[in-house]
Amino acid sequence: MGDLPRMKRRTRQHQAIYDVIVAADRPLLAQEILTLAAGAVPQLSIATVYRTIKALQETCTIKAVLLPGQNPRYEPADHSHHHYFQCRQCERVFDVGTCPGNLDNLVPSGFTLEDHEIILYGRCCECSTGQEQATRLVR
Amino acid sequence: MGDLPRMKRRTRQHQAIYDVIVAADRPLLAQEILTLAAGAVPQLSIATVYRTIKALQETCTIKAVLLPGQNPRYEPADHSHHHYFQCRQCERVFDVGTCPGNLDNLVPSGFTLEDHEIILYGRCCECSTGQEQATRLVR
DNA sequence: CTACAAATGATATCGCATTCGCAATAGCGG
DNA sequence: CCGCTATTGCGAATGCGATATCATTTGTAG
Incomplete structure (x- = not known):
């Protein structure tokens, strides 16, 4: 590999x-x-x-x-900055390439923003379509 | 109370x-x-x-x-939808009232977005100003 | 005030991911 | 092909947050 x-x-x-x-x-x-x-x-x-x-x-x-x-x-470790999506059915976690960027406006005044993490939850592609009980985690 | x-x-x-x-x-x-x-x-x-x-x-x-x-x-539990800011120095976690809202554009096609979590990291108000080594967690 | 059962405090125990100890295995330089 | 030692597999041990146990304390209905 x-x-x-x-x-x-x-x-x-x-x-x-x-x-x-x-x-x-x-x-x-x-x-x-x-x-x-x-x-x-x-x-x-x-x-x-x-x-x-x-x-x-x-x-x-x-x-x-x-x-x-x-x-x-x-x-x-060589992946660039990105976030994650976890499927609530199969529990797998997927990378999400894009990042909304500037979140400074969320921070209270006086606070210093250094970094952020975004985690999305929902159904992955496979689990959105078929309603078959998917095998969890590994496949 | x-x-x-x-x-x-x-x-x-x-x-x-x-x-x-x-x-x-x-x-x-x-x-x-x-x-x-x-x-x-x-x-x-x-x-x-x-x-x-x-x-x-x-x-x-x-x-x-x-x-x-x-x-x-x-x-x-009665707080409305919001996110969190963790100070990297004192480790305390603060509520952040605002939410950037729509994140659907981050999700790959075929995926269904149900929820999200945003966590901000940096320095809180107290730890941004003084460089005194703050007491951690409880004060 | 009494009596009963809920709640507490102290501590033992659990659950579980991760690490350790050690004898056995297997890279690799020569 | 040898020999040294890094690495492995296995099972036991660890760390630690959370829960269970149980004798004692304490609300509270009556």
Whole structure:
């Protein structure tokens, strides 16, 4: 898929985990990474997933995506500023490319705005159309 | 301060917890509620705080405010739709009254937008001016 | 004032995501 | 092909917010 950041040794596990995160078009939970990467390395351990996530974060290869009340998800760090959409049915989180921009007018006077986060909730494309009970999270 | 929702008995603890949440101009953590309400009921237990929070939520008197990667905060449920500003120095969370409104243009085609959340980060009024290391959370 | 049951305080316990410990496995330089 | 050691898998341990347990306290109806 691409190049791993330098770790002392190149292993099938690292490569599988990295590939899965890069190939996904959305941020993944640790458990999703495990499930998906286990396709390439069947006996993959959750401990290895966490260890690799940590290493990839330290080299700024991936970054954590935090949503209120939920476990962290991970996506490649090279994405530019963007926001997230979570489907209330399948619970998957999708990147939303655009950003409304200037939000200074929301801030009370005297406050200094440095950053912002926008999270949209609703139904994703698949879950908007069919009313079939979608498989959650991984597919 | 005001009236508590009906619980079978009226206690000093319930009243103190309710008063603190209503008097605060911002959402409070369970620990902040404990610290503040302990002013009125010194030996107040965190268990009672959690029990009362749950009861107040069930009667829709208060609601939880969830921010990414953080413990729930609580505020009166009668506030209208609004958003939040978190100070990166003192970590307190403030309500932001206004809302930019229509965000439909952010959503990919095929997706259905039902709701949204906006979280602003920066420096609050107090922490913007003085560079004194502010006491965190409760004051 | 009494009696009963709701509520409390203190602390043990749970749930669960994440990390640790360690023996076994497997990159990789030579 | 060897040998060293980074890495892995597995299961146990941890951290911590939240909840359960239970003896004691305290509203409150009567």
